[in-house]
Amino acid sequence: MIGGGIGAFIGKTHRVAARISNQFELVGGAFDADYEAGKQFAIQEGIPLERTYATVDDLIETEIKLPENERMNVVAIVTPNFLHFEMAKKLLQNNFHIICEKPVTTSSKEAIELQNIIEDKKLIFALAHAYTGYPMVRQMRGMILAGEIGELQRIDGQYYQGWINPVIHNKKLLSKTWRLNPKISGISCCMGDIGVHAFNLIEYTTGAQVTKVLSDLNNLLPDVKLDVDGTVLLRFEGNYKGVISSSQIASGEENNIVITVYGSKGGLRWEQENPNFLTMLIEGEPRRILKPGNAYNSELAEISYTFPSGHPEGLYDAFGNLYKGVAKAIKEESFNQAEFPTIIDGVRGMKFIESVIQSNAEGNIWIDL
């Protein structure tokens, strides 16, 4: 693991997910830019100090000399965003598989560079869009691809949070929040952080590709330097259309993601805060509520859930499913793209963010993705 030392929330999520997957053990890493802090973390977690490195370079140098069955077979990158690209590139060039936090890079150009290396070297690269690990998200994808709601007609993605609200109304908090600092966060806050999840879930569940976007973003206040709210009109190859509504100033919301897809026969809706329920609307019939742990679900949904039905699983379990998919892919030397997001999703996501920002900057016009 690169990053994820003491106090790092996302690093913890990866560690729990890896443990849940029962396929990985954390054997070493470069946990902190401050080497001493990294070592302290290693001691706390019971990780051998000889595999606790000061830098990625050190890690690579030492690990590649280890026998194949001993050396790290996957490296998780959970550092701040702007470091992802350089680290991932080096690791890939040295033949490490990678599980990378999103956003994959700071530009689509960098993402494409990684994609080329990955395809060239036939490595596994997983992007941590963890919501795709939920059984009912996978069930939704399976049903749509199988034509159960017919031809697509309308797509609606929402992602509402409220946590930025107190930040923007408090100058002190505002100045300390790296998400709103363009130097660290990049070109976008709301769209780059959460809008892109809605985008990913739409492309994941439908198998469709957004071709154009037109956005209207909002910083709300003059001293807020990045978007904290916005709406994105979506066009696809077909004649159906869609929209992403996303906000971090939807005060009182926690993590309210809703993906709804309508087709010529019916619709499907998944809500992140009730992840074990999938609503199906069917023209002329009672609506249906699907739940994991039932034989009526697809095989992929069912292997993504381990309890008997009626026992809720949560985001750690969903995240663990990504780790399981990676382990399986490494073992089988091939993979099912439904089991974890890849560099392709990373490239798509970066293009989405760039296009949305460009559309807004140029006066809310259509931008090809």
Place this chain on the structure above:
Amino acid sequence: MIGGGIGAFIGKTHRVAARISNQFELVGGAFDADYEAGKQFAIQEGIPLERTYATVDDLIETEIKLPENERMNVVAIVTPNFLHFEMAKKLLQNNFHIICEKPVTTSSKEAIELQNIIEDKKLIFALAHAYTGYPMVRQMRGMILAGEIGELQRIDGQYYQGWINPVIHNKKLLSKTWRLNPKISGISCCMGDIGVHAFNLIEYTTGAQVTKVLSDLNNLLPDVKLDVDGTVLLRFEGNYKGVISSSQIASGEENNIVITVYGSKGGLRWEQENPNFLTMLIEGEPRRILKPGNAYNSELAEISYTFPSGHPEGLYDAFGNLYKGVAKAIKEESFNQAEFPTIIDGVRGMKFIESVIQSNAEGNIWIDL
């Protein structure tokens, strides 16, 4: 009543609403373009044939000769849309108060013409945006205007139906559906029929005015002549933004209206299919569910609900609240604009429809409202 004869659904709704309000009785009308059918309807409903008229002109001519306490004091117009304007104009010129189905006219120009007469003659003109009669919609407006969610930050209106879906996929049905016939329905189907309700609810609950729209509409199939789906970006005088998502091809949906408004302190959400619940999100506090029949509600919400709490009321009751408001307004010769929509809402709605159509036609650009 003008229109609303045998088999006319909306006419029945008005009759029930009037009965529920306990303020009006149906005493006569011109119920059908076919006079014989109109008379048959009158017999069926127990309405005296001497007050069953062949035309609006006949109605006016006879009724104005009756003593003031006997003649019709309000006329409900529930004919097909394209007839509203001429009828309303004549009736207003002859000093009848009016309750008119929406859309008020076929253009904002006509609507403004009516507005001038109404203001000139100090008549009551109510527009049947019946959702504003729901106690929890009125409570939402009261709370927002009282500042309970703080300064506005984000507005989201959705209106999804699926009933047009089977129509557009069946040529025979398509040719028989007047909603999709521009000659009868006017310039818009989805936005004119339902999008405008979301628009009205947004302006009603927030007291804010939309200043600009940018729309992306969809007919989906080549032989569909009007929009059946669309998204509208909204700008307001303040720096907050919003969106209306509306579709009649959201297969499996029935009448799914959701209005969500976020401010600097929290948010409020109302859903038409569960109208007796109002969700309040508050930053840092548990979310709250408000229900009618409780002392914590505003006076207007409470006079709009007559059961003890916990006994659901529905759309007829909401509609009846509009009728009650009209009766009160006529009695008191003044009115509270929260108690029923007026010609001002009619003008706003027509401008919304026209602007949305224009934005889409001109390539998804901003149009001032």
Place this chain on the structure above:
Amino acid sequence: MIGGGIGAFIGKTHRVAARISNQFELVGGAFDADYEAGKQFAIQEGIPLERTYATVDDLIETEIKLPENERMNVVAIVTPNFLHFEMAKKLLQNNFHIICEKPVTTSSKEAIELQNIIEDKKLIFALAHAYTGYPMVRQMRGMILAGEIGELQRIDGQYYQGWINPVIHNKKLLSKTWRLNPKISGISCCMGDIGVHAFNLIEYTTGAQVTKVLSDLNNLLPDVKLDVDGTVLLRFEGNYKGVISSSQIASGEENNIVITVYGSKGGLRWEQENPNFLTMLIEGEPRRILKPGNAYNSELAEISYTFPSGHPEGLYDAFGNLYKGVAKAIKEESFNQAEFPTIIDGVRGMKFIESVIQSNAEGNIWIDL
């Protein structure tokens, strides 16, 4: 109408229901024990004073002399409980049809006496268990009787309110609350007022009959003279069992009725505070949500709902369905027992209340119904 004068809530409910049904008009009555107050009410409602009577006797005497097509054809009894029996008896003996508030009488003996007159004279007698007028309650009954959930296995009725809670903790309020005064309210508060509704809904939706009860009631505080809470174990002719949980000290509850019935194939659940949704559980399949206004419902459910699907109806509409059923029954001189509760339900209800009180008094033993 007998009773229901100024300020009488339940009288108002009957008037609105009658108006909604579009089958009845309030033409006269004995509205108040205080004749002057009754006349004032008549003036307020626009009812002719010559048909506003001082007593039931006066009403009967005058009305039976009127020609058949002019005289009252149904009398609604909405007086306090202890007066129902004598009034109903007199009216029935004089051949008036009756719509009676519940409880029908103060004892099963009296109820049986009425039953005998009704059957003898072939009159229509409807008991105002208005929840049975809801489309989805009727749909539930239809599905169970049609075997859609298989053989019955478990029945669960809940009725929770909180309104008695502040009453019992405030001596002044307690002394003024007639529901808790045995002289006016009879032998039971919670079971007689609301438990009996759950009982009625169970027998209505399943078509099954409770054969035995064992109850454990609770007055909670020493100076509370009647039950305000209780649980009733239920036995039926078959080998399935059930329970009714009912409380008026479930603080914060409004009118939370839930009826759940499980069979060998699945279950059905209806909740009064969301009356337009019926949940169906099916073994091995996704759960289903049924809503009124859809062709998949039974004919009876569909004639009990008049809007297009997705437009909520409420308790007035449900109540109006009872009135419609009565009008139809009088017209057709026969009736479908699913369309309104009759004296048979009245007798069953009184037996339920008496048995539950007896079981509790005798130490929580089984009592045959």
Place this chain on the structure above:
Amino acid sequence: MIGGGIGAFIGKTHRVAARISNQFELVGGAFDADYEAGKQFAIQEGIPLERTYATVDDLIETEIKLPENERMNVVAIVTPNFLHFEMAKKLLQNNFHIICEKPVTTSSKEAIELQNIIEDKKLIFALAHAYTGYPMVRQMRGMILAGEIGELQRIDGQYYQGWINPVIHNKKLLSKTWRLNPKISGISCCMGDIGVHAFNLIEYTTGAQVTKVLSDLNNLLPDVKLDVDGTVLLRFEGNYKGVISSSQIASGEENNIVITVYGSKGGLRWEQENPNFLTMLIEGEPRRILKPGNAYNSELAEISYTFPSGHPEGLYDAFGNLYKGVAKAIKEESFNQAEFPTIIDGVRGMKFIESVIQSNAEGNIWIDL
């Protein structure tokens, strides 16, 4: 770990919970009555064969010889029910801490015997009533004990499953289902397996103790040897009462646990299938929905949840919280009884099961607990 080998569901749950807690590692065990199968399991899981034992006796003999910092410090017992007692007794006598699956033993007498050893030797013994690990269950307890809903007035526990339904209607399945075999399962199926969870949650959340029970159980069919459904009336030391409704033939239900507690100020309701929501009813105020990850929750609720609010956690996470509590208790040599159920809960549970069976057998009479 004792038991929990290949294919053992509950063993897997414990392993994941231990991993999530980040406090334990599975270092050895006696995984299967068949030693070869146990060894195969160890290989599969990467557990050293030298710590894979044939029997509990072997395990004890070898492990106690290891240095304290190397030997197992907690043993999880996940064998079939009837083996718990003997194993636990031996392990306790040899000073091992224990995490034991429920039911703790097959009788309250045995449970009390264990209790005496545990208290005598000051060992940690945790019982796997995992639902008590949910943050919102802990929050509910905290609020009730803090008096936030006032004095208790009514308690309602439900636990509905449907999985036994297909079993009892299929002779072959019936004969193979050990839960319905009294020799393996003990004196009760429904009450022993799930009713006792509702009982435990009631005592956990309220801090109150059931003093008496009166039950009515149901085997439904003649060839079913144990209860598959039942209702239990509850009495407490105070004057409030309660009920547990539980069924395994509630066809279509998955794992529907609902605990509702009403007091003199309001009520609290928790539903296992939506575990991240806690509903609070308050007299005269809007209802509230509490969610984990918010500062308004108790400290215990908050340390039981690790994501930012709005990111669902599930049953593995709840189970992990029990493991965390055990680790903390061992470290601190003291414990907070809210952090994991103990042998006291085990004794209470066994008494509940025995009393409920006795009440039913003796004709539905009150039995002291």
